[in-house]
Amino acid sequence: MLETNGNGHFEPRIVAFFCTWCTYTAADLAGIARMAYAPNVRVIRLMCSGRVDPQFVLAAFQHGADGVLIGGCHPGDCHYQEGNYKTLRRVELLRAVTRGMGIDDERLRLEWISASEGDKVRQVCDEMTEQLRRLGPLRLRSPERSVEMLVTGEAR
Amino acid sequence: MTKPKVGFYWCASCGGCEEAVVDLGEDVLALVELVDVVFWPVALDFKRADVEAMEDGELAAVFINGAVRTSEQEEMVELLRRKSAAVIAFGSCAVLGGIPGLANLYEREAILDAAYREAPSVENPEGTLPAEKCSVAEGELTLPAFDDSVRTLDQVIDVDYYLPGCPPPGHLIWSAATALLGGTLPPKGAVLAPDVALCSECPRAATKSDTLLVKEFRRPHEVFVDPDLCLLAQGVICLGPATRAGCAAVCIGGNMPCTGCMGPTSRVLDHGAKALSAIASLLDANDGDEIVARTAEIVDPIGTFYRYSLPASLLFRSVEPEMRKEPVS
Numbered sequence: 001m002l003e004t005n006g007n008g009h010f011e012p013r014i015v016a017f018f019c020t021w022c023t024y025t026a027a028d029l030a031g032i033a034r035m036a037y038a039p040n041v042r043v044i045r046l047m048c049s050g051r052v053d054p055q056f057v058l059a060a061f062q063h064g065a066d067g068v069l070i071g072g073c074h075p076g077d078c079h080y081q082e083g084n085y086k087t088l089r090r091v092e093l094l095r096a097v098t099r100g101m102g103i104d105d106e107r108l109r110l111e112w113i114s115a116s117e118g119d120k121v122r123q124v125c126d127e128m129t130e131q132l133r134r135l136g137p138l139r140l141r142s143p144e145r146s147v148e149m150l151v152t153g154e155a156r
Numbered sequence: 157m158t159k160p161k162v163g164f165y166w167c168a169s170c171g172g173c174e175e176a177v178v179d180l181g182e183d184v185l186a187l188v189e190l191v192d193v194v195f196w197p198v199a200l201d202f203k204r205a206d207v208e209a210m211e212d213g214e215l216a217a218v219f220i221n222g223a224v225r226t227s228e229q230e231e232m233v234e235l236l237r238r239k240s241a242a243v244i245a246f247g248s249c250a251v252l253g254g255i256p257g258l259a260n261l262y263e264r265e266a267i268l269d270a271a272y273r274e275a276p277s278v279e280n281p282e283g284t285l286p287a288e289k290c291s292v293a294e295g296e297l298t299l300p301a302f303d304d305s306v307r308t309l310d311q312v313i314d315v316d317y318y319l320p321g322c323p324p325p326g327h328l329i330w331s332a333a334t335a336l337l338g339g340t341l342p343p344k345g346a347v348l349a350p351d352v353a354l355c356s357e358c359p360r361a362a363t364k365s366d367t368l369l370v371k372e373f374r375r376p377h378e379v380f381v382d383p384d385l386c387l388l389a390q391g392v393i394c395l396g397p398a399t400r401a402g403c404a405a406v407c408i409g410g411n412m413p414c415t416g417c418m419g420p421t422s423r424v425l426d427h428g429a430k431a432l433s434a435i436a437s438l439l440d441a442n443d444g445d446e447i448v449a450r451t452a453e454i455v456d457p458i459g460t461f462y463r464y465s466l467p468a469s470l471l472f473r474s475v476e477p478e479m480r481k482e483p484v485s
Binding site: 057088092097135136140142143 | 304305307308312426428429430432435437442444447448451457462467469470471472473474475477480
């Protein structure tokens with residue numbers, strides 16, 4: 001599962017959920033402006049950050065993401081009036097759960113990035129990639145791995 | 157004609173599921189008219205050797221309650237899987253991991269320390285922990301291995317049907333038993349309970365507004381709960397919107413909120429995530445600091461949203477301590 005660069009260093013995998021009206025448009029702008037930023041981010045485009053079901057975030061972690069980035073419109077700017085407020089509430093509550101499960105806060109990030117802030121996309125992606133590089137991979141235990149640990153004595 | 161044979165078994169459980177079978181009352185007599193109960197450790201004196209002596213597939217069905225944590229439980233459920241045509245995960249612990257599943261928040265060593273060294277009622281000056289093998293004058297003693305994590309039944313063996321609940325409601329047990337005997341069971345893998353949210357059968361549903369918002373979260377002991385009004389409308393966290401129906405809302409009938417024992421409906425992947433999503437959407441706050449303050453009112457968020465379903469959740473278990481930057485308090 002570990003991704004490494006040519007030098008054998010760990011490269012984090014980040015799954016990003018961007019709303020189509022603001023953050024995704026900003027990412028597009030960053031591309032058009034030929035800004036270079038960390039290629040560790042896999043963007044999933046949604047109509048609204050409010051569409052980010054907490055299950056998506058956990059499923060991303062479970063499938064091997066080292067971090068999850070959610071990008072939405074600034075407060076007051078949501079195309080659907082208040083989708084981003086719902087995201088803010090859900091992420092805050094979800095963070096209480098992920099923190100309790102031992103997932104460091106840096107691994108789940110919520111950012112407001114407007115359509116004109118292409119440079120902020122670059123900056124956030126670079127910064128988060130760097131933080132996760134330092135933090136290392138997120139290794140979750142699965143039921144299968146739990147058994148393996150028992151058999152190999154790793155659990156004892 | 158010989159009667160179909162059924163068995164009951166328990167793993168990491170409290171005994172409440174066994175009680176639920178007994179609570180069928182006189183219906184139990186009708187049931188034993190129709191089937192032979194050939195294995196039921198809590199009630200009948202049959203041993204593991206009796207099960208081993210059976211032909212493979214000889215049992216028509218086995219009802220297994222409790223989560224799986226030890227090597228003994230694992231061996232027994234694997235044995236029962238071979239001997240039984242159908243396996244029914246019985247109760248929240250077998251279906252989702254249940255309350256014992258919350259142990260997946262802690263490391264194995266910490267659990268053993270808490271139980272055998274740190275508990276105030278324990279007198280253990282040498283700090284002895286249970287060992288799988290131990291030599292005494294009379295010979296070698298053995299204990300089952302204590303696994304790294306709590307698992308649901310279907311993480312260990314193939315499960316045919318699921319009957320959730322803590323414990324499963326009597327009428328669902330009865331309808332499962334009659335469907336089994338009548339050969340009218342749904343396709344394999346089905347949960348033998350309605351596939352709608354609890355709100356749909358809640359007697360207070362009419363008082364739940366479509367535009368319901370919660371100003372602040374309160375725990376049941378912090379408020380005089382109005383027995384006729386939707387609990388969420390009173391700020392008490394009720395998992396009814398995200399939990400499967402089928403229990404006839406008995407907790408709400410007792411003026412207590414739903415804690416989610418029936419698990420999620422079939423469209424949901426992770427019960428706790430869906431429940432927290434529903435509750436977060438109801439919060440009447442748009443300001444960051446206000447949201448932080450209100451969510452902080454939810455004491456023990458994992459215990460609230462994943463009370464019965466942590467091992468069945470997407471994360472399954474807490475991250476290993478050495479993988480974390482911050483120690484978890």
